[in-house]
Amino acid sequence: MSDASRAGGATTGSTSGAVRVAFAFWITLVGTTVPTPLYPLYELEFGFSSLTVTVVYALYALGVVVGLLVFGRLSDQIGRRPVILIALLLSVAADAVFLAAVDLAMIIVGRILAGLSAALIIGTATAALAELIDPRHPKRAATVSIFANLGGLATGTLLSGIVSDVAPEPLRLPWVIVLILAVIAIIALRGVPETVRERSPVTVRLQRLHVPATIRGAFVRSALTAGAGFAALGVLTSVSGLFLGMVLHETSHTLAALVVFVAFTGAAFGQLLTRVLSSRAALASACAGLVVGAGLLAFSMWMALLATLIISAAIIGVASGVAVGDGIATITMKTEPQHRAEAVSTFFAILFAMLGVPAVGVGLLIQTIGLRPAGEIFSAVVAVLALVVLLSLLRKDPAPPAPTAKPAA
Numbered sequence: 001m002s003d004a005s006r007a008g009g010a011t012t013g014s015t016s017g018a019v020r021v022a023f024a025f026w027i028t029l030v031g032t033t034v035p036t037p038l039y040p041l042y043e044l045e046f047g048f049s050s051l052t053v054t055v056v057y058a059l060y061a062l063g064v065v066v067g068l069l070v071f072g073r074l075s076d077q078i079g080r081r082p083v084i085l086i087a088l089l090l091s092v093a094a095d096a097v098f099l100a101a102v103d104l105a106m107i108i109v110g111r112i113l114a115g116l117s118a119a120l121i122i123g124t125a126t127a128a129l130a131e132l133i134d135p136r137h138p139k140r141a142a143t144v145s146i147f148a149n150l151g152g153l154a155t156g157t158l159l160s161g162i163v164s165d166v167a168p169e170p171l172r173l174p175w176v177i178v179l180i181l182a183v184i185a186i187i188a189l190r191g192v193p194e195t196v197r198e199r200s201p202v203t204v205r206l207q208r209l210h211v212p213a214t215i216r217g218a219f220v221r222s223a224l225t226a227g228a229g230f231a232a233l234g235v236l237t238s239v240s241g242l243f244l245g246m247v248l249h250e251t252s253h254t255l256a257a258l259v260v261f262v263a264f265t266g267a268a269f270g271q272l273l274t275r276v277l278s279s280r281a282a283l284a285s286a287c288a289g290l291v292v293g294a295g296l297l298a299f300s301m302w303m304a305l306l307a308t309l310i311i312s313a314a315i316i317g318v319a320s321g322v323a324v325g326d327g328i329a330t331i332t333m334k335t336e337p338q339h340r341a342e343a344v345s346t347f348f349a350i351l352f353a354m355l356g357v358p359a360v361g362v363g364l365l366i367q368t369i370g371l372r373p374a375g376e377i378f379s380a381v382v383a384v385l386a387l388v389v390l391l392s393l394l395r396k397d398p399a400p401p402a403p404t405a406k407p408a409a
Contacts, residue, residue, distance in 0.1 A: 018133050021192055037254070038174070068348055087118075218330045222283060246371055286319045287389050289322070
C-alpha cells in the first residue's frame with residue numbers, strides 16, 4: 001500500500017470505525033469454523049465418508065489460497081470498506097447455503113464461499129485496523145487483528161457446538177445466529193470511514209509468489225514450522241469430531257468444539273509471545289512445541305485419551321501461533337516494501353495449502369488403515385518436520401572469512 005493511501009487514514013470516529021471493522025472481521029471468521037463440530041451430523045444426514053469431510057475442509061483452504069493470490073491487492077485499488085463489504089456478502093451467502101443445505105454439493109459451495117470471504121477479509125481488515133487505530137499504538141492494532149481473526153475461528157466452533165447440543169435443529173440454528181450477526185455487521189459498516197484516498201484501476205490477476213533472497217533461509221524455516229502447525233490444526237479441525245465419536249464414543253458436539261477452540265485460542269496467544277522472544281528463540285520454541293504436541297496427539301490416538309488430546313491441541317496451537325508471528329515479523333522487518341506484499345501472500349499461500357492438503361491425506365489414510373493409525377502417522381510426520389527445522393537452527397552460522405593480509409610495502 002502506498003504512503004499516500006495510508007496517509008488518508010480517518011481521524012474522526014476512527015475508534016468507532018475500528019470496532020465495526022473488528023466485528024466484521026470476527027463474524028466473517030466465525031462463519032468459517034461453524035461446520036467443524038457439525039461434520040459428524042452432516043456425515044449422518046447426507047451419508048458421506050470421513051474422507052469427504054477432509055476434502056470439504058481442503059476446498060475451504062483452496063478458496064482462501066485462490067482468494068489471497070487473485071484478490072490480495074483489491075482493497076488498495078477500490079478501498080478497504082468495499083472489500084470488507086464484499087467479504088461480508090460472501091459470508092452471508094455461505095451461511096445461507098449451509099442453512100438451506102440438502103446435499104453434499106451445497107456443503108461444498110458453502111465452504112468455497114467461506115474460503116473466499118476469509119481471503120478477502122484477512123488482509124483488508126488487518127490493514128484497515130492499522131489505519132483506523134491510533135498510529136501511536138501500532139501493537140494495539142496488531143493485537144485487535146489477532147484476536148478478531150483467531151478469536152473468530154475459535155468462537156465459531158464453540159458457538160455451533162454448544163447450540164447444537166442444547167437447542168433444536170442443530171444443522172440450522174447455528175447458521176441462523178451467524179447469518180443475523182453478519183447482516184448486523186453489514187449494516188454497521190456504513191459508519192466506517194474509508195482510509196484509502198488514492199485509488200487505482202482494478203487489475204484482477206494471479207499475484208506472483210516471491211521470496212526475497214535476503215530472507216530465504218529464515219522464510220523457509222518459518223514457513224515449514226508454521227505450515228506443519230497449520231497442518232496439525234487442519235487435521236484437528238476436520239477429524240476431531242470423528243475421533244471423539246468413533247473412538248471415544250463421545251456424542252457431545254461441545255466437546256468436539258472445545259478441542260478446536262483450545263487450539264485456535266492457543267494460536268492467538270502464541271502470536272503475542274513473539275513480542276517477547278527473539279526470532280531464533282521463537283522458532284526454536286515453536287519447533288519444540290510442535291514435536292511435543294505431535295507426540296501427545298499420537299499418544300492420544302494410541303491410548304484413546306481425551307485429556308491429552310486437549311493438551312496437545314493447546315500446545316500445537318501456541319506453537320503454530322509463535323511460528324506464524326515469527327514469519328510475519330521476519331517478512332515485515334527484513335523485506336523491502338516493494339516485495340513485502342508478495343512475500344506475505346507467498347507465506348500465507350503455503351500455510352493454507354498446508355492447512356488443507358494434509359487433511360485430505362489423513363482422510364485417505366483413514367479409509368485405508370483406520371482413524372487412529374492415520375492420526376499416529378500424521379503426528380510423526382509433523383514431529384519430523386519440526387525436528388528438521390529445530391536441528392537446522394542448532395547449527396552454528398558459518399563465520400565470515402578472515403580478511404586477506406596486505407603485502408608489506
